[in-house]
Amino acid sequence: MKLGDGVEAAIHCAAMLAGVDGDGTLPANAMAEAFGLSPSYLLKHLKALTAAKVLESLPGPSGGYRLAKPAEQITLLDIVLAVEGREPAFRCGEIRQKGKYALDPSAYVKPCGINVAMLKAERAYRAALAGTKLSDIVSDFSENTDQRIVAASCAFVALNQRPQKRTINERKIP
Template sequence: MKLSEGVEAAIHCATLLAQLEEGRTMPASALAEYHGLSPSYLLKHLKTLTAARILESVSGPHGGYRLARSADAITLLDVVLAIEGPQPAFRCAEIRQRGPGALEPEVYAAPCNINAAMLRAEQAYRAELRKTRLSDVISDYLGEADPRALAFSCAFVARNQRPQG
């Protein structure tokens, strides 16, 4: 299964925004700079996360983005579904009913076993993402990260967060 780069960007941006002080925001340009991404590319994903109520967009001179709810209340599945959509990764096109060996449609009344297996795998994958909160990812990172990376991240957030409007 391959997820888009947008999922990675969305999760990283959300974890960075979780570091903001209460009521503060960070501009999209700073998020793009921090992650080495094109601002226009990232803005598309930030708008999607805002529409999904994962992020909140604040307009005005002190505007920017912040989490719409606590990092404890956002799961990785929330982010993946916001960026990728709710459709399963595997979509059975019933190719077993095509080609020279295809029989009458009633022969294929039973569900496709391949589709069933793929959907079970998708359910397991989504269950894991559903139980993993953004706060879990942050906590794991804080316990394992190089202190230099933590120091840089904290300093970047402190420099780039905007005051309450």
Template sequence: MKLSEGVEAAIHCATLLAQLEEGRTMPASALAEYHGVSPSYLLKHLKAMASAGILESVSGPHGGYRLARRPEAITLLDVLFAIEGRQPAFRCAEIRQRGPGALEPETYVKPCGINVAMLKAEQAYRAVLRETTLVSIISGYQAEADPRAIAFGCAFVERHQRPQT
């Protein structure tokens, strides 16, 4: 399974926005700069997260994005669903019922074993994402990251956050 790069960008943006002071915002252009991605590409994902209630979009001269909920209330599964949708990654097309060896449709009363296994695996990885919050990601990063990277990130947020609206 391969998730889009948008999922990675969205999670990184959400963790950066979690560092903003209360009531402040950060423009999409700064988020794109920090992560080295195209602003137009990132904007699509920021809008999706705002539609999902993860981010709040604030308009005006001091506008930008901020978290719509506390970071401990946002899971990686929330972000995944906002970017990729809720459909399972694996979608069984029942190809066992095609080709020269296919039998009558009523022969296939039991679910495809491949589909069952893939959906079971999806449930397992979604369970991990459901219990992983932004706070746990941030805490792990702060405990293990190079202090220079943390200092850079803090300074970047300080420079680019916009005043309260």
């Protein structure tokens, strides 16, 4: 099974957005530049993550993207399904019932063993992704990655994040 390159980009962007302060955002162009991606290519995946409510998109000159909920509440499965869709990777076409040597449909009462095995593997794969939170990825990055990479990533986020201005209605009056 091969996941599309968009999954890698989506997970990296979500992990980067986990480092944004408060209500701040990061612009799509900055994330595309950080990972050497085409902005239009990345935008397609950011829109999918927004539609899946993994990210929020804020318009305007200080707009950009941020996580829609805490990183502890986002799983890798959430991100993969947003980018790749909900269909299983393997889709049985029942080819055993086609072709020159196909038998009467009554011979095929038991499910295809190949389909059963592939769906079992799909469930295991999805369970592993569902058990891994974005916060786990970020924590592991912070603890186990060369600290020069961590520092560069933190500096990039600090340099490119856009703080959100509150309107008068949103300000708390003492």
